Amino acid sequence: MAKGSGLPFESRKKSKATFSKAPSPDDTGRKSAAKQQKSAAAKQGAIPEVVSRRMVSRMAVCAGVPTLLGLTTFPVSYVIVQHHWFSLPHVVVVLVSLGWFGLGALGLSYGVISASWDEAQAGSWLGIAEFRTNFGRIVDSWQTRKSPKSGT
Structure with a gap:
């Protein structure tokens, strides 16, 4: 996927949505069209189910393993x-335990960022290439939000 192309759940330029006057209760055709528009607008910013499952599974492994090791530090040391x-x-026992819990917290972020955000691509096992791509997207997003708006 090209770097400049957007993903379905990435935010685009802020634009005000234009809504027409609310349909009358007796006009069911307009009412269902309005519901479809609202549904499409809500789904536009949603993360696809495939990508969400990928993120959750990576988070479970990347955060779960260090957290379990942090929990077993005290019984093992005992x-x-x-x-x-x-x-x-x-x-030493407290610092080792805190280190494992810290790695677990970092694992949550790594799990999300290292998952492939493209629905069609599963991504690699470690997710290093996906991490670089997705972290670059996050940094680009921060820079565009921070940059002064021209003409204002």
Whole structure:
């Protein structure tokens, strides 16, 4: 997919939607057309189901594994100390646990950004190329929002 092409759920230039006068209750044809317009407008900014599932599965792995390791740090360190295998300072146990939880928090972001945002492409196993592409899109979006508007 070309870098300049937009995805279905990416925001476009801010534009005010123009709505016609609300249809009368007896005119069912206009009423259903208005519902379809609202439905299409709501779906325009939605993330496709395939992409959403891809993101959730990556988030579960990238955040779940470090979080589980953070949760097992205390019981494992307790067993190590109780069996006198070696001495563990309390600070080390807390820092290791915090490190795992921190990696879990970063894993949430990496899971979303490393998933392929293209419905037709599944993406790679690690998602490094997808991360670069999607992070570039995010940075471009930030820069366009930050740049001063011309003519204002």
